[in-house]
Amino acid sequence: xxxxxxxxxxxxxxxxxxxxxxxxxxxxxxxxxxxxxxxxxxxxxxxxxxxxxxxxxxxxxxxxxxxxxxxxxxxxxxxxxxxxxxxxxxxxxxxxxxxxxxxxxxxxxxxxxxxxxxxxxxxxxxxxxxxxxxxxxxxxxxxxxxxxxxxxxxxxxxxxxxxxxxxxxxxxxxxxxxxxxxxxxxxxxxxxxxxxxxxxxxxxxxxxxxxxxxxxxxxxxxxxxxxxxxxxxxxxxxxxxxxxxxxxxxxxxxxxxxxxxxxxxxxxxxxxxxxxxxxxxxxxxxxxxxxxxxxxxxxxxxxxxxxxxxxxxxxxxxxxxxxxxxxxxxxxxxxxxxxxxxxxxxxxxxxxxxxxxxxxxxxxxxxxxxxxxxxxxxxxxxxxxxxxxxxxxxxxxxxxxxxxxxxxxxxxxxxxxxxxxxx
Numbered sequence: 001x002x003x004x005x006x007x008x009x010x011x012x013x014x015x016x017x018x019x020x021x022x023x024x025x026x027x028x029x030x031x032x033x034x035x036x037x038x039x040x041x042x043x044x045x046x047x048x049x050x051x052x053x054x055x056x057x058x059x060x061x062x063x064x065x066x067x068x069x070x071x072x073x074x075x076x077x078x079x080x081x082x083x084x085x086x087x088x089x090x091x092x093x094x095x096x097x098x099x100x101x102x103x104x105x106x107x108x109x110x111x112x113x114x115x116x117x118x119x120x121x122x123x124x125x126x127x128x129x130x131x132x133x134x135x136x137x138x139x140x141x142x143x144x145x146x147x148x149x150x151x152x153x154x155x156x157x158x159x160x161x162x163x164x165x166x167x168x169x170x171x172x173x174x175x176x177x178x179x180x181x182x183x184x185x186x187x188x189x190x191x192x193x194x195x196x197x198x199x200x201x202x203x204x205x206x207x208x209x210x211x212x213x214x215x216x217x218x219x220x221x222x223x224x225x226x227x228x229x230x231x232x233x234x235x236x237x238x239x240x241x242x243x244x245x246x247x248x249x250x251x252x253x254x255x256x257x258x259x260x261x262x263x264x265x266x267x268x269x270x271x272x273x274x275x276x277x278x279x280x281x282x283x284x285x286x287x288x289x290x291x292x293x294x295x296x297x298x299x300x301x302x303x304x305x306x307x308x309x310x311x312x313x314x315x316x317x318x319x320x321x322x323x324x325x326x327x328x329x330x331x332x333x334x335x336x337x338x339x340x341x342x343x344x345x346x347x348x349x350x351x352x353x354x355x356x357x358x359x360x361x362x363x364x365x366x367x368x369x370x371x372x373x374x375x376x377x378x379x380x381x382x383x384x385x386x387x388x389x390x391x392x393x394x395x396x397x398x399x400x401x402x403x404x405x406x407x408x409x410x411x412x413x414x415x416x417x418x419x420x421x422x423x
Contacts, residue, residue, distance in 0.1 A: 022365075022377050022403075022421045022422055022423040023421070023422045024387055024419055024420070024421045024422075025387075025419065025420050025421075025422075026386060026387050026388055026411060026417040026418070026419050027073060027082045027417075027418050027419065027420050028073055028082065028084050028417060028418040029386070029388075029411040029412050029413060029415075029417050030042065030059060030062065030411060030413065030415040030416045030418075031062060031411075031413040031414075031415035032412075032413065035066075036061065036062035036063075036413075036415065037062065037063060037064055037086070038062065038069075038071075038084065038086060039061070039062035039063055039068070039069040039071055039086065040059055040060070040061045040062035040413075040415035040416065041059055041060040041061050041062070041408055041409075041415055041416050042057060042058075042059055042060070042392070042393060042406030042407065042408060042416045042417075042418065043058050043059060043060040043068070043101075043102065043103050043104070043392070043393075044103060044104065044161070044162070044340070044341070044393060045057070045058065045103060045104035045105040045106075045162070045163050045393055046105045046341065046342055046393050046394045046395070046396055046405070047105075047393070047396050047404050047405065047406065047418070048105060048106045048107070048108050048114075048396070049396055049398065049404070050108055052074075053074075053075050053079070053398060054072055054073065054074045054075070055072065055073040055074075055418065056070070056071070056072050056073075056087075056106050056108065057070075057071055057073075057106065057406060057418070058070050058071070058102035058103065058104070058106065058116065059071065059102075059416075060101060060103070061101075062415070063086065063089040063090065064089045064092070065089060065090065065091040065092065065100075067089075067090045067091035067096065067100035067101060068090045068100065068101050068102045068118070069087070069088060069089055069102075070086075070087045070088045070102060070106070070114060070116070070131060070140075071085065071086050071087060072084070072085050072087055073085075073418060079402075079420075087114075087131060087133075087140045088131055088140055088142055090102060090118060090121065091121060092142075096120070096121035096122070097121070097122060097144070097147075098121065098122075098127070098142055098144060099117075099118030099121035099122055099126065099127035099144065100119075100120045100121035101118055101119045101120045101121070102116055102117070102118045102119075103116075103117060103118065103119050103160065103161055103162065103163065104116060104117055104160070104161070104162045104163025104164070104183075104229065105163035105164075105342075106163065107163070107164050107165075107166065107169075107181065108174070108175060109130075109175055109177045110174065110175070110176060111132070111177065112132075112133050112137065113130055113131060113132045113133070113177070114130070114131040115128070115130050115131075115145075115164055115181060116128075116129055116131075116164065117129070117160045117162075117163060117164065118160075119159055119160060120159070122144065122147035122148060122149075123147045123148065123149050123150060124149060125147075125148040125149035125154060125158030125159055125187075126147075126148040126149075126158060126159055127144050127145075127146065127147050127148065128145045128146040128148075128160075128164070128181075128183070128199060128208075129142055129143065129144055129145060130142070130143045130145055131143075145199060145206040146199065146206065146208040148160065148185065148188065149188065153192070154187065154188035154189075154192070155188065155189060155190055155210070156188065156195075156197070156208065156210055157185030157187070157188035157189050157194070157195040157197055157210055158185055158186075158187050158188035159185060159186045159187045159188065160183055160184065160185045160186065161184075161185075161186045161226075161227045161228075162183060162184050162226070162228050162229040162288065163229050164181040164182065164183045164199070164229070165181070165182050165183070165229050165230055165231055165232060165288075166179050166180065166181050166182070166232065167179050167180075167232050167236065168232075169231070169232065170231050170232070170233070170290055170291050170345075171293070177201075178201050180198050180199060180200045180201075181198070181199040182196065182197070182198055182199075182229075182230050182232060182238060183196070183197055183199070183229065183230070184196050184197070184226040184227075184228070184229060184230060185197065185226075186226065186227055187225075189210065189213035189214060189215075190213045190216075191213055191214065191216065191220075191224075192215075193213075193214045193215035193220060193224035193225060193245070194213075194214045194215075194223075194224055194225050194242070195210050195211075195212060195213050195214060196210075196211050196212040196226070196230060196238065196257060196265075197209065197210045197211060198210075198211050211257065211264075211265045212257055212265050212267055214226065214245065215245065216267075219249060220244070220245035220246070220249065221245070221246065221247060221269070222245065222253075222255070222267055222269060223241075223242030223244075223245035223246060223252065223253045223255055223269070224242055224244050224245035225242055225243045225244045225245065225252075226240060226241065226242045226243065227243045227286055228240065228241060228243075228285065228286060228287050228288040228289075228342075229288040229342070230257075230288070231288060231289055231290060231291050231297075233291050233295060237257065237258050237259075238256070238257040238265075239254070239255070239256050239257075239289055239291060239297055240254075240255055240257075240288070240289070241253065241254045241255065241289065241299065242255065242285075243284055243285065243286060246269070246272040246273060246274075247272040247275065248272065248273065248275070248283075250274075250284075251272075251273040251274035251279065251283040251284055251303075251304070252273050252283070252284055252285050252301075253269050253270075253271060253272045253273060254269070254270045254271040254273075254285070254289070254299070254315060255267055255268065255269055255270060256270055270297075270315060270319055270321075271315055271321050273301060273304065274304060278306070278308075279303065279304035279305070279308070280304065280305060280306055280323070281304065281311070281313075281321065281323060282300075282301035282303070282304035282305060282311040282313055282323065283301055283303040283304035284301055284302050284304070285299060285300065285301045285302075286300075286301070286302045286340055287299065287300055287339070287340050287341050287342055287343075287394070288342040289342070289343075290342060290343050290344075290345050292345060292349070294317070295316075295317040296314055296315065296316050296317070297314070297315040297316075298312070298313070298314055298315075298324075298345070298351055299312075299313055299315075299343065300312050300313070300339035300340070300343070300353065301313070301339075302338045302339065302340065302356075305323065305326035305328075306326055306329075307326060307328040307329065307333075307337075308328075309326075309327045309328035309333060309337035309357075309358070310326075310327045310337060310339045310355070311323050311324075311326050311327065311339075312324045312325040312327075312339065312343075312351070312353075312368060324368060324371075325368055325373050327339055327355060327358065328358060332358075333357065333358035333359070334358065334359060334375070335355075335358060335359075335366070335375060336354075336357065336359055336363065336364035336366055336375065337355055337356075337357045337358040338355055338356040338358070338363075339353055339354065339355045339356075340354060340355070340356050340392055340393070340394075341353060341354050341391070341392065341393045341394030341395070341405075342394045344395055344396060344397060344403075346369075346397070348369065349369065349370075350368070350369035351367065351369070352365070352366070352367045352368075352376070352395055352397075352403065353365075353366060353368075353394055353395070354391040354392075354395060354405065355391075356390055356391060356392060356408075357390075359375065359378035359379060360378045360379065360380055360381055361380075361381035361389075362378070362379030362380050362381040362385065362389030362390060362410065363378075363379045363389060363390055363391045363407075364377060364378050364379065365377040365391070365395060365403065365405070365421060376403075376421065376423055377421055379391065379407065379410070380410070384412075385411070386410075386411060386412055386417075387407075387410065387411075387417065387419060388407030388409065388410035388411045388416055388417030388419060389407055389409050389410035390407055390408045390409040390410065391405055391406065391407045391408065392406070392407070392408040393405055393406050395421070401423060402420055402421065402422050403420070403421040403422075403423065404418070404419070404420055404421075405418075405419060405421075406418050406419070407419065
């Protein structure tokens with residue numbers, strides 16, 4: 001019965017879909033320098049923007065050692081020209097002790113420092129790092145705050161595939177530089193199936209603590225293999241999803257971690273994906289969720305739904321779960337398929353996100369508001385697709401409502417772009 005209701009709802013949503021093509025401009029084309037020393041392939045994770053409008057992000061490859069970079073894009077007064085700078089090249093130290101292959105969204109500190117993670121390097125399984133600028137922001141120093149796999153059999157976790165978060169991040173509050181940072185690892189922990197960790201600070205010293213090991217329950221009913229970040233609510237609870245595990249084992253779940261006051265955390269499974277026939281409730285979440293002021297969670301899955309191309313979902317505090325939209329509801333997936341990246345929640349409650357495929361074939365930027373789905377931009381697939389295509393990351397917004405994001409392919413050199421979309 002519920003599947004029929006969902007199908008009817010999707011038909012109604014498709015009927016109220018619209019296209020409002022915005023003006024998209026690539027403001028950086030990767031691999032513009034010889035040997036891609038400026039970086040290549042924007043990685044999973046949103047851009048970060050400071051109060052002056054400077055954008056910060058990471059690339060999966062490129063740089064002087066081809067192990068990724070941290071970069072900045074600074075606009076001129078009229079935002080008609082952007083200055084690109086590589087702030088740090090990874091694997092600059094012997095044996096990549098400084099990390100290699102940065103992933104996820106960077107966290108910007110009050111002094112201009114940047115916090116992030118790499119999937120590899122350090123002791124071989126990734127690091128948490130801090131980049132600190134000099135007074136003129138012309139030079140940056142890297143400090144490794146933690147090297148994963150320091151404990152036997154990587155019981156502290158290894159191979160993080162998502163960035164960090166903190167209290168207030170979901171509502172756009174700037175990081176204070178002292179509150180704990182939280183993240184996930186894809187592997188490691190006592191069961192080897194991933195973990196959630198906390199990085200706390202006392203007197204300027206960082207302390208690492210693993211707060212939950214996945215696959216504690218038989219058949220991994222508590223989840224396994226998180227590839228996305230967690231989000232923290234105003235009460236200090238953490239919410240996240242796992243790409244696999246749960247009652248259907250291979251389709252993932254949504255979880256809540258609650259601090260107990262004695263240093264331990266309690267996990268509660270809020271939703272098991274693919275709990276309905278043919279996974280009409282979605283399957284395989286790959287991106288972080290957001291939480292609104294009422295405690296509602298919003299997120300996406302890359303698979304599931306009636307067409308099997310992913311869904312947009314809402315999970316209320318009372319655990320009531322609803323599918324808000326099924327991707328590829330329109331002919332030839334004109335509305336997009338395979339949604340990825342953390343959603344952007346507007347002040348008016350609108351949700352903005354990306355789908356890696358569909359549209360003209362190169363993915364779309366979409367908006368969902370008041371049960372109305374709109375495509376804001378369709379990426380091209382032609383060989384000379386200078387704007388980029390196959391977006392893998394979500395978008396962020398400036399004070400004027402302009403959107404910024406990265407593509408994983410396309411551009412003049414086929415190594416991806418950073419773009420600005422004026423809706």
